Amino acid sequence: MANIQETIAKQFAEAAFTxxxxxxxxxxxxxxxxxxxxxxxxxxxxxxxxxxxxxxxxTDEFGCIYYLTSxxxxxxxxxxxxxxxxxxxxxxxxxxxxAVAGIYEREVYDFFGIVFIGNPDMRRLFLRNDWVxxxxxxxxxxxxxxxxxxxxxxxxxxxxxxxxxxxTGKVVKKDVTIFEPDDFVVNIGPQHPxxxxxxxxxxxxxxxxxxxxxxxxxxxxxxxxxxxxxLGYPQTLHFTDRLDYLSAMNNRHCLCLCIExxxxxxxxxxxxxxxxxxxxxxxxxxxxxxxxxxxMDLGATTMLFYALRERETILDILxxxxxxxxxxxxxxxxxxxxxxxxxxxxDVKKFIEIMPKAxxxxxxxxxxxxxxxxxxxxxGVLSKEDAVSYGVTGPSGRASGWACDTRKTxxxxxxxxxxxxxxxxxxxxxxxxxxxxxxxxxxxVRILEQLVDNIPDGEICxxxxxxxxxxxxxxxxxxxxxxxxxxxxxxxxxxxSPTRMKFNSPGFCLAGAIDHLTRGxxxxxxxxxxxxxxxxxxxxxx
Amino acid sequence: xxxxxxxxxxxxxxxxEYIEKLADELRANGTNVVVGSLDKLINWGRSNSIWxxxxxxxxxxxxxxxxxxxxxxxxxxxWEVARASPRQADFIMVAGTIVHRMAPVVRRLYDQxxxxxxxxxxxxxxxxxxxxxxxxHVLKGVGEIIPVDVYVPGCPPRPEAMIYxxxxxxxxxxxxxxxxGVNRQENREEFLRNHPIxxxxx
Ligand code: SF4
Numbered sequence: 001m002a003n004i005q006e007t008i009a010k011q012f013a014e015a016a017f018t019x020x021x022x023x024x025x026x027x028x029x030x031x032x033x034x035x036x037x038x039x040x041x042x043x044x045x046x047x048x049x050x051x052x053x054x055x056x057x058x059t060d061e062f063g064c065i066y067y068l069t070s071x072x073x074x075x076x077x078x079x080x081x082x083x084x085x086x087x088x089x090x091x092x093x094x095x096x097x098x099a100v101a102g103i104y105e106r107e108v109y110d111f112f113g114i115v116f117i118g119n120p121d122m123r124r125l126f127l128r129n130d131w132v133x134x135x136x137x138x139x140x141x142x143x144x145x146x147x148x149x150x151x152x153x154x155x156x157x158x159x160x161x162x163x164x165x166x167x168t169g170k171v172v173k174k175d176v177t178i179f180e181p182d183d184f185v186v187n188i189g190p191q192h193p194x195x196x197x198x199x200x201x202x203x204x205x206x207x208x209x210x211x212x213x214x215x216x217x218x219x220x221x222x223x224x225x226x227x228x229x230x231l232g233y234p235q236t237l238h239f240t241d242r243l244d245y246l247s248a249m250n251n252r253h254c255l256c257l258c259i260e261x262x263x264x265x266x267x268x269x270x271x272x273x274x275x276x277x278x279x280x281x282x283x284x285x286x287x288x289x290x291x292x293x294x295x296m297d298l299g300a301t302t303m304l305f306y307a308l309r310e311r312e313t314i315l316d317i318l319x320x321x322x323x324x325x326x327x328x329x330x331x332x333x334x335x336x337x338x339x340x341x342x343x344x345x346x347d348v349k350k351f352i353e354i355m356p357k358a359x360x361x362x363x364x365x366x367x368x369x370x371x372x373x374x375x376x377x378x379x380g381v382l383s384k385e386d387a388v389s390y391g392v393t394g395p396s397g398r399a400s401g402w403a404c405d406t407r408k409t410x411x412x413x414x415x416x417x418x419x420x421x422x423x424x425x426x427x428x429x430x431x432x433x434x435x436x437x438x439x440x441x442x443x444x445v446r447i448l449e450q451l452v453d454n455i456p457d458g459e460i461c462x463x464x465x466x467x468x469x470x471x472x473x474x475x476x477x478x479x480x481x482x483x484x485x486x487x488x489x490x491x492x493x494x495x496x497s498p499t500r501m502k503f504n505s506p507g508f509c510l511a512g513a514i515d516h517l518t519r520g521x522x523x524x525x526x527x528x529x530x531x532x533x534x535x536x537x538x539x540x541x542x
Numbered sequence: 543x544x545x546x547x548x549x550x551x552x553x554x555x556x557x558x559e560y561i562e563k564l565a566d567e568l569r570a571n572g573t574n575v576v577v578g579s580l581d582k583l584i585n586w587g588r589s590n591s592i593w594x595x596x597x598x599x600x601x602x603x604x605x606x607x608x609x610x611x612x613x614x615x616x617x618x619x620x621w622e623v624a625r626a627s628p629r630q631a632d633f634i635m636v637a638g639t640i641v642h643r644m645a646p647v648v649r650r651l652y653d654q655x656x657x658x659x660x661x662x663x664x665x666x667x668x669x670x671x672x673x674x675x676x677x678x679h680v681l682k683g684v685g686e687i688i689p690v691d692v693y694v695p696g697c698p699p700r701p702e703a704m705i706y707x708x709x710x711x712x713x714x715x716x717x718x719x720x721x722x723g724v725n726r727q728e729n730r731e732e733f734l735r736n737h738p739i740x741x742x743x744x
Contacts, residue, residue: 111586126643126679127642128643135678135679140678142678147642147678148559149642149645149646149681149686149687150642150646151645151646151687151737151738152646153646153650154643154646189648190644190647191597191651192626193596193626197598197599197600197603198599198644198647218641218643218679219599219641219643219644220599220600220638220639220641220644221641221643221679222641222674222679222680223674223677223678223679223680224674224677226677226678227674227676227677231674238673239673242600242601242673245600245604246560246604247603289604289607292607292611293607304607304610304611305611308607308608308611308612308613309611309612309613312608312611312613312657325605325608325698325700326601326604326605327601327698380599415602442656473700486589537599537600538599538600538601538638538639539740
């Protein structure tokens, strides 16, 4: 840490440093782009992965906190950039350095109205283009009269705006066309059976070849982050179950970890083991649903029935303990909410036995199938550099050769004590993404095998005060969900509810990479590529 | 500690005040013998092959997938023909949160359904906005924009509850009159009159 600080301080006299759970660099906006380039391109720093951009409204200032990671050295840093201008807040864009910044900055613009100079596309992302105001600003007018439910259709936009600096340093607004006038644009979604939810892709095609995709989000944007600001910490937990509902346990684990980190709370060993087991069961069930729906998209409907058969077994196990088939509400601050069902161990053992056989069956039916190979081999290839630049984590990132498993790189809970392999492939195509998931199921079963006989006795939850108050500060925590690295950011002013809570979802980056991945592919491959990324739309939109 | 889940007793399942009231209302003026028998025949067919629209926005949709798979197997009831196009479907099962941006799309899907059409609101979100009721971008129930026939509460409702909901719909269809004078249709037209779509471009 110290030498990172020194290296930066040598180059940037303006930089101020704060220690926290990560080193925080304060930098004025004028120097931000230079610092960003320095952080990315200096060999001994090489912060090549932009984890998150958290938009902030500190009431006197607008700004962002950038979270960066170096995939080479596994070091972390955060940068705070702010502007005091509340009328026309502007910051410099870093889209040219990290591709994922493009979509992150659009999100910040949509919620806070901060314009990014140099971002090629400054449109709203989640909200309608006729939406009034910026909802995450603290002075936002929540009156439903301002933004009533509109039943008229949105106007189709074929142009966007970008803000650039001219030679004198003045910022000018420029119109940019999204599609050429003679482009043939097909609208896919939001109601389309193969987009896995309500995603809308306006696709320009040349014959059967995709030229460009313009992504529309927000058809399931629920404003969860804003809702959290008015709630107590225990009340915010249940939202995480409903973000990426297929990784409900993992998401909730992450938020609990973040709050526990802020409180300095020690979680009893029994609860930690239970949490990891639940996470892995969840991961398997999510991958199973992926196999089912993905194969169904490719025309192999039978696989849905096979995969869901095993998934139901897991849901039974979870249901006995948690009482629900989805939205489990199981993790809580300090541990877990209820003890395991008496049959839990026996059920998991039974499951461990059937799963390897089931995988063999899947491979026999589908993986080796010649049609499956034709549709998946070499389709939607993502290189490792692009995976890092677009922030594509999880099985999709590992299929491109990027060892990005948070369980390995930054172990949390008891993962550091467990034996399991990180599955990394190098092909980067849809087949690799599919195979990584199959192999990850095997690894998760391996983890369960190690734990099922070693669940220690003891408390299931630490002593937590009735009213949870976090000290002043901010924290960031990541875990590995079934889709990739999921992050939670909390800023507290010392009260019972957060002043800002941000969920950094893996699906958002996956969606951001669709345009890049599908350029030049055939339109039928769009289904394969989208399916193989395995995003969950409520997780993207939050 | 043994936890047992009691199924719904059969009497309660058959106890359906609401449907009976509807049936009484419809039969208040008596029924023509010929048309009445035809009605019965057609409704018997209709109510046993209700085709849903493949439509899901979030979590509740996954339970709808589970409904289609082997364990809950909605094919037993003739509902398995999930259509991707609203023009071929009989009802929308609104599974999931409906937000402002989605509202006009849902309305359009509803308008595109072929008559006679029905709506089931599944899950807390579609019923009332559920856990996101206070959000700036979430509708307080899909009933704000389209007329709903059956509400199924839960977060998410279990597949069994969904089955019950669709069965309720099929009962409702059975007491309706296919030929003329269907009370429910009048209510619906009134609803749509009160919820106009403004400045449509077409
Ligand atoms: S009712 Fe619950 S499970 Fe259903 S969509 Fe809403 S939050 Fe998800």
